[in-house]
Amino acid sequence: MAAVMTIEEMRRGLTWRKNLDKVFVILGLLVLFACLGLLAILFFDLVRDGASRFGWDFLTQFPSRKAERAGILSAWVGTSMIMFVTGLVALPVGVAAAIYLEEYAPKNWFTGIIEINVTNLAGVPSIVYGLLALGLFVYQFGFGQSVLSAGLTLALLILPIVIVATRESLRAVPKAIREAAYGLGATRWEVTKDHVLPYSTGGILTGLILGLSRAIGETAPIITIGALSFIAFLPPSPVSGEFPFLNLEWLRSEFTAMPIQIFNWVSRPDQAFQANAAAAGAILLGMTLLMNGIAIWIRYRFRKKINW
């Protein structure tokens, strides 16, 4: 570098450096829009490829060897049942774990171990959960290749998501609110239940929905458990006309699910089945995006409503 720069040289250098700034902004925007554009292309392509298959029949038919007669009835019913079990297990366990870690846990090595575990579980590949479920739920516990096994597996899978989201929303509640309640003689649980939790509902709900939106698209773990791709029957109905009105047989039923059905159709060489895969994929993707949208909306609403 020259020891002495003229004003002219410095000006040129400055213009050059400022132009580089602009180039980078354009580059950043390009990359950003390329990624978002690909997402849009993906969605529209699915809709276009599957367009011929959308319709009432597609939702009310069982899978079939004939592509044009095949539908996703058993798949979406299976997915709904699994999601029900997953939510029912992941919500209480996740929220309780988060409350313990945030409101109760002393700061010691033991709590540290629990926290490392939660972080680590979030990074375990989903198929490893499938292997866990295959060894533990399917064979050791004898739940078999059932809706129950699948629901529990996915509940474990989304547990870290629910825990992290709940902890964040608990942490956002100001200390003053807790102290005020303690000051009036409330016990720790009363403080948590009556004052902290009501303020965190939005964050907890967001976490649950994001977790379920992850679970709904998970394919690998439930393939490992042994989901079948050709199921031409529905699990027994959870509600019956006779006493005791509730029937838990559906939990033990074999099942298929949306992603499994899509995987099965994609893997077939026949073009006609690929239209089915696209249609089912568009529905699944639509559901995921909708759930994410709702989660973002809830987060936004609650943030706006609460003014500490």
Add this chain to the structure above:
Amino acid sequence: MRKGAFASLAYRKNRDRVIEFLLLMAALVAVFTTLAIVVILFYESSFFFERVSIKDFLTDTMWTPLFADPRYGILPLVSGTLTVTFVALLVAIPLGTIIAIYLSEFANHRVRETVKPILELLGAVPTVVYGFFALLMVTPFLQKLIPGLPGFNMLSAGLVIGLMIVPYVASVSEDAMRAVPRYMREGSYAMGATKLQTALRVVVPGALSGIAAAYILGISRAIGETMVVAIAAGMQPTLTFNPTEPAATITAYIVQVSLGDLPHGSIGYQSIFAAGLVLMLMTLVFNVLGFFLTRKFREAY
């Protein structure tokens, strides 16, 4: 007035103890899950290693457990996994880093708050849908650019996985960059540096451990990704590092075996646990590394 308010203090304190115990149990589910994963993987693969020596497992170059002449060398599955991961990183690292720098240093608050949730949708797309995308859209497109590219190949699977983990890499790196204190940027501006110079020479070096954590956690995601490779990369285990060839990854092999109806206790059944064990150890190394790196950048300032 609520009934609980009249309950005696002793009753309320006891109730608190019971509830604390229940909450602790819920928190321990996380610990039990980790333990269960480790125990199940070691237990089931111990039967596998009774029949197959660890030396063969680690050095044999063929993986054909379901053939009449079975060979149990994990290397072809590892090479497939590493190749796909490498391709994915070639996409995710540059794109993710550019987006992170842009969002953290250049975009204003409103743009950032709007773009981030939308970007995260990329990571929310079901992987089976990405598999469809890779097989039926990306591969035909690549075949036009690379004549003779087989219908199943690791390249298109890797590219799509890369796209999938871009938001993840971007989001973790951006958090790290935003943790760099403002005064460091101001010092740099005061010396006459532009935004880009500040970003590249002050913010990125300052956030390096966090950015490294983002890359490493991205690697761990790519290694564990299953459906995209199972659909788009073919399922023949081949010892190759050439991304334009079809091959199987560890995860794809587990899926392939699970699709068939293997009896409980057969060598095929046990082999997926051995493969799963290798997979878990590989991701664990990266996760632990990432965990300590993120902790380091949180403590740095």
